[in-house]
Amino acid sequence: MDPVISLREAQATLGSRPVLRGIDLTVHRGEVVALLGANGSGKSTAVRSVIGQVPLSGGSVELFGKPLKRFKDWGRVGYVPQRTTASSGVPATVREVVASGRLSRSKFRLPSKADRAAVDGAIELVGLADRAKDSVNALSGGQHQRVLIARALAADPELLIMDEPMAGVDIASQEILATTLRAQVERGATVLLVLHELGPLEPLIDRAVVLRDGCCVHDGPPPKAVGQHALPGHDHVHPHSANEPIRTGLLT
Ligand SMILES: Nc1ncnc2c1ncn2[C@@H]1O[C@H](COP(=O)(O)OP(=O)(O)OP(=O)(O)O)[C@@H](O)[C@H]1O
Numbered sequence: 001m002d003p004v005i006s007l008r009e010a011q012a013t014l015g016s017r018p019v020l021r022g023i024d025l026t027v028h029r030g031e032v033v034a035l036l037g038a039n040g041s042g043k044s045t046a047v048r049s050v051i052g053q054v055p056l057s058g059g060s061v062e063l064f065g066k067p068l069k070r071f072k073d074w075g076r077v078g079y080v081p082q083r084t085t086a087s088s089g090v091p092a093t094v095r096e097v098v099a100s101g102r103l104s105r106s107k108f109r110l111p112s113k114a115d116r117a118a119v120d121g122a123i124e125l126v127g128l129a130d131r132a133k134d135s136v137n138a139l140s141g142g143q144h145q146r147v148l149i150a151r152a153l154a155a156d157p158e159l160l161i162m163d164e165p166m167a168g169v170d171i172a173s174q175e176i177l178a179t180t181l182r183a184q185v186e187r188g189a190t191v192l193l194v195l196h197e198l199g200p201l202e203p204l205i206d207r208a209v210v211l212r213d214g215c216c217v218h219d220g221p222p223p224k225a226v227g228q229h230a231l232p233g234h235d236h237v238h239p240h241s242a243n244e245p246i247r248t249g250l251l252t
Pocket residue numbers: 014015016017019037038039040041042043044045046082
């Protein structure tokens with residue numbers, strides 16, 4: 001098995017708070033792994049440490065078998081940050097934002113025919129072809145999310161890391177994204193997803209890793225949703241106190 005992500009004994013402190021307290025997370029080539037856990041359990045921090053946005057205070061990260069410090073091949077990695085807007089304050093069209101995701105592949109030369117086709121293909125995949133020339137400022141929250149996903153797909157990444165890609169996306173669009181992701185997996189992509197609910201992605205998930213208070217408490221088959229959490233359309237974030245058992249909606 002060929003590890004694409006290896007996080008070993010990862011520790012991170014934000015402010016004065018220990019947020020990752022010795023996490024092991026390995027994602028092998030071609031696997032689809034869901035990172036689950038209550039609000040504040042450290043999921044975003046874990047994925048941000050994988051791409052070098054959060055420095056580790058202990059432990060190590062490797063990407064494609066290389067220590068993060070020596071990893072330079074960012075065109076192989078697509079990242080969708082936790083819900084944010086695709087707009088940077090500078091007016092940009094959907095196409096321009098998605099094309100920015102191709103820069104790591106096109107090495108800042110003029111875009112080739114293949115670059116343009118990849119950008120168009122990514123926009124098509126997320127169902128925004130008719131909005132390609134619109135300003136991202138004119139999009140809804142869920143459409144922004146789809147632009148960010150298209151931006152990550154534009155470089156044809158071998159590894160896709162997505163932080164709650166379904167947040168705020170309606171069921172119909174979730175189905176579109178599930179189909180998009182299935183196509184990526186079929187072409188051999190490796191995927192790490194932070195999720196609250198597996199929803200339409202459930203059939204794609206090979207393994208689930210559950211965090212609690214910065215520690216890994218489960219690494220294995222995805223837990224089955226039961227009760228109201230299994231209902232289609234169930235999509236809410238649970239308020240969690242530190243002493244409450246984890247109820248991700250998947251474990252109960
Ligand atoms: N920049 C920061 N400075 C200080 N503490 C932070 C910072 N970012 C996150 N934290 C804290 O780290 C903990 C983990 O945050 P993180 O965003 O990784 O959780 P999460 O599991 O992704 O949560 P959610 O499901 O709400 O997105 C939280 O307690 C949070 O308050």
